[in-house]
Amino acid sequence: MGFTAAAAEEYMSAQAAFLRRNRMGRRIPANYGHAFVNWWQQYGGEHPEWFQLVNGKRGPSRPWGRFSMCISNPGLREEIVSQWRQHGSAPLEHPPIFVNAVENDIPGQCECDACKALDGPEPPNYREFIPSKSKIAGKPFVSDRYARSWQAIQQIAAKYNSNAVVVGYAYMNYFAAPTTGIKLGSNVIIGFCPSSWFYPRSHEEQGWIKDQWQGWAETDASLLMRTNYFLDGYCMPHIFTGQFSDEFQKASSNGMIGTDFDSLTGHWATQGPNIYLLMRLQIHPDVSASSILSEYYSAFGPAADDVKKYFDFWEAYTSNGRSRLHDTFEALGASRWRSWAKAAHVIYPEESFAPAEALLDSAVSSAKGDQEASMRVNFLQLGLQHAKLCSQAASKLTLGDPESSYERGGAELQAxxxxxxxxxxxxxxxxxxxAWVESSSWTLPGAAAQSQDPGPE
Ligand SMILES: [Zn+2]
Incomplete structure (x- = not known):
């Protein structure tokens, strides 16, 4: 379903050039990410007290299951620092700067008294913004226990290196800003990582997300935008420039020290404005989104206005489709980042493409006589044709429909x-x-279902 091997290699080098030209990269080596993934296997026997207490039992609730830590435990905190000091080849008197204290990829679950004693009061409107079927729907609000623990770990590490910086994530049930008024200071880095809340959002939801950033900024921690927003949308014209730039610019002027975006899914022809903003805002966070997008549209020469109308159409389509997105994904059991193609035909049915095709036809007329502009408009047309073919294939192959079969969708898949x-x-x-999304979304013959991991960077 994906690239041929040779094309994949060329694509990756073209993408690397694109990222380099957009100055993506980092000057300071930073190691962080879910920090304790193998700890139960390594230390659970000797130190069960370092691990979550759930229903009276330490460690994972089922064998090999994920687990969170007993982050209040003093021995665990000492061990995190001790491992940091021994990390890599750096001599003990000059340990690396970053202490990785990012919780595992699971809600913070410890029920012990010491952990609970560190929790702050749940914000009054908190539950209004937690999706009813999310992993954290039934979980307590535990941001303050993590904030206080990161602070304590930083204080231990500072004994060995006054510049030590502890990294944690605002994620899952510790995503919302703490409520105890804690001041963390700049030697704690918070990776701001909403585990849900993709675009488009309601006005209230957008405000609430920005409030959480603001709340973490008020702890004086250094903030890293570590969001998953760009894993969304598959290859569909899912455009969200307005809410993304609004959130990014609010954050960039308020404590942001860096960004770490999950992915570049690379749907250049259908999601160009999203990607262009994502790149340019990091270099020019103060320039208005409309100016940046004008720059993008100007690449279409005499067709610039038509192309703007074309993407404005899709942005309005996205913004107006919020409940359809929620309801469809829930009904089909589809995931916004992993199995979007289960739902593509419902979100983008056949008839949704006609007005967009007409807008591109106008762009073709406007671009006539300008070879470069014509080629670029044609690029958008190919992207839209591809999206439509994907929607048609999804309608016959989706795993969300028990009637789906390879036989039923063979012609669409072939096309x-x-x-x-x-x-x-x-x-x-x-x-x-x-291909990676489709492998979890469609019923496919064995060979086609085998897909390479795209290795998003
Ligand atoms: Zn605990």
Whole structure:
């Protein structure tokens, strides 16, 4: 379903050049991420007290299951610092700067008295913003226990290196800002990582997310935007420039020291404005989104206005489709980052494409006589054709419908594959990302279901 091997290699180098030209990278090596993934296997026997207490039992609730830590435990905190001091080849008197204290990829679950004693009061409107089916729906609000623990770990590490910086994530049931008025200071870095709340959002939800950033900024911690927003949308024209730039610019002027975006899924022809903003805002966070997007549209020469109308159409479509997105994904058991293609035909049915095609037809007329602009408009057309073929294939192959079968969707799949083979080097989409999503979304014959991990950077 993805690129041929040779095209995949060329694509990756083209993408690397794009990232380099957009100055993506980092000067300071930083190691962080879920820190305790293997700890139960390594230390559970000797130190069960370092691990979550759930229903009276320490450690994972089922064998090999995920687990969170007993983050209040003094021995655990000492061990985190001790391992940091021994990390890598740095001599003990010059340990590396970053102490990784990012909780595992699971809600903070410890029920012990010491952990609970560190919790702050739950914000009054908190539950209004927690999706009813999310992993954290039934979980307590535990941001303050983590904030206080990161602070304590930083104080231990500072005995060995006054510049030590502890990294934690605002995530899951410790995403919302703490409520005890704690001051963390700049030697604690918080990776701001909403585990849900993709775009588009309601006005209230957008405000609430920005309030959480503001609340963490008020702890005086250093904030890192570590969001998953760009894993959303598959190869569909899912455009969210307005809410994304609003959130990014609020954050960038308020405590942001860096960004770490989950992914570049690479749907250049259908999501160009999203990607362009994502890159340019990091270099020019003070420039208005409309100016940045004007720059993008100007690349279409005499068709700039038509292309703007085209993407404005899709942004309005996205913004107005919030409940359809929620309801459809819930009904089909689809995931916004892993199995979007289960729902593509419901969110983007056949008839949704016609007005957008007409807008691109106008762009073709306007671009006539300008070869470069014509080629670029054609690039958008190919992206839209590809999205439509994906929607058609999804309607017959979705795992959300028990009637789906390879036989039923064979013709649509064949048409999609032929299109991809013909146009793969146009780079309209990272086809390996498409294949990865489709492998969890569609009923596919064994060989086609085998897809390469796109290795998003
Ligand atoms: Zn505990």
């Amino acid at each position: 999609l594959l032929e299109f991809r083979r013909t146009h793969e080097r146009m780079w309209i989409s990272n086809l390996n990302h498409c």
